[in-house]
Amino acid sequence: MIPDYRGEFTGKRVVITGAAGLIGTWTAEAFHAEGADLLLADNRPGPVHDLAERLGGQAVVSDLGTAAGTAELLAALDERWPSADILVNNAGVYPRTPVATTDRETVEQIFAVNVFAPYQLARHVIATMTRTGTPGAIVNLSSGAAKRPTRTGGVYSATKAALEMLTRSLALETGEAGIRVNAVGPGFAPGSEVSELPEEHVAKMRRAIPLGRTSGPGDAPSAILWLCSSAASFVTGTTLDVDGGRTAGDFTPAPSPTTPGGAS
Template identity: 50%
Template sequence: MHFEGTFIGKKVVITGAAGIFGTWIAQAFASQGAKLILSDIRDKELRAMREDPLLKNVELLFHTTDLAQEASIVELAEFVEQEWSSADILINNAGIYQRHRLLEMNVKDWNTSIGVNVTAPFLLTQLLAQQMIKDGKPGSIINISSGAALSNQIGGGHYSTGKAALSMLTRSFALELAPYQIRVNAVAPGFAPGSEVSELSEDYVQNMLTQIPLGRTSGPQDAPTAILYLCSEAASFITGSTLTVDGGRTAGTFKSPKPQAGKQA
């Protein structure tokens, strides 16, 4: 799919930008000439993105944000307003996943998970949408969901609960913001090694591969292309939807004897 000229000069805010999906999303928008505000709690990794050759020739601004803290989210919104007045596009990409069985999980860890995965997208969408409305311009907001919103596993109940809530939050904001021509959708990417802050074992990666019908992990063009589409005029009649880009993993039960890592069609 080609988006030539669609995003030149568009102002895009991306949270969780220093992670693997955040980086891929930033590169995708940069390739289309967008201006970027990149946000992450990991300041060193965030600033290092300036050296990314795929981000060299675009306007880059950075904000170190702790999405578990309301004050930090408000600071990010104020930074956007100060620099741009309002954004054109918001990508709520940041998320946190740490394995905890619900029977053993403490309230602090629960609140942190729900805070980053649900409350932060709620508050940032609210604040940036208010700026868009004030400036009287349309916009597009994308929440990064997960197949975990549809299926669960032991140790991930808090994460699945958060992603399921994010799906309903997407629909709710889509309804409220439609009169202002601000579209709100979600993209659920497939599994990509390195997409989580915690290190993944080789056995875990190989087991995940056997569950993906198309036989490979998510690559740098998969979810970002879906995001570009949903933010483009080609998707101007789409709001409140979730586009799943996971190689068929959530389509049903599947077990492959020959996983292939890293290959793309």
């Protein structure tokens, strides 16, 4: 459940990229419930327009893997507001490909969406916040993969590690202007994948989470809204992992009393 911020976000100008994805949609719904004014960006025209119509926001169709797509989003932002109050860099791509066999073009595409686009958007929003005296907040969506690489996701892990360092660097640069920059590492949410995941894979992932469940609609959005709120006014340059303990370390469930090695 999202806390009641008692009107703190009413009328706040919020930009969310990757808005038509699962976590993007949950986050947009959470801000909408708090009365925010939304600019929702995604490269999927139908889903992002449907979401914007449902929540009363503006949809922008843009491919953040290209310079032109990022420029289109920035132009739409400038046309709508003098400055945003909040930027949520949620858009990301996760092709499963080993580092050693990934061609340069693919690596550049992953970095373009996961690192360079958030950098460009943050840079632009910071400039408008500074010019208009807006004490805003930026939240970048990271991943446990920044700390726990896999054999088929090394490039993705590298982009998320870079995004976390970018978050910290921007926090150092913008604190004096009253702008806070943080990151959230959401937990495993089965519906966030482009393709449907087999139940056995979901069950395996669930067993690896100390709290014993996958991420739901109140988890990452709660952290994002909190980081953007006055309750977190002294928080900047940090990554908040909201993953049920997944990144805390290797986790093996305790054996049950009826299994070999369990209590008798």
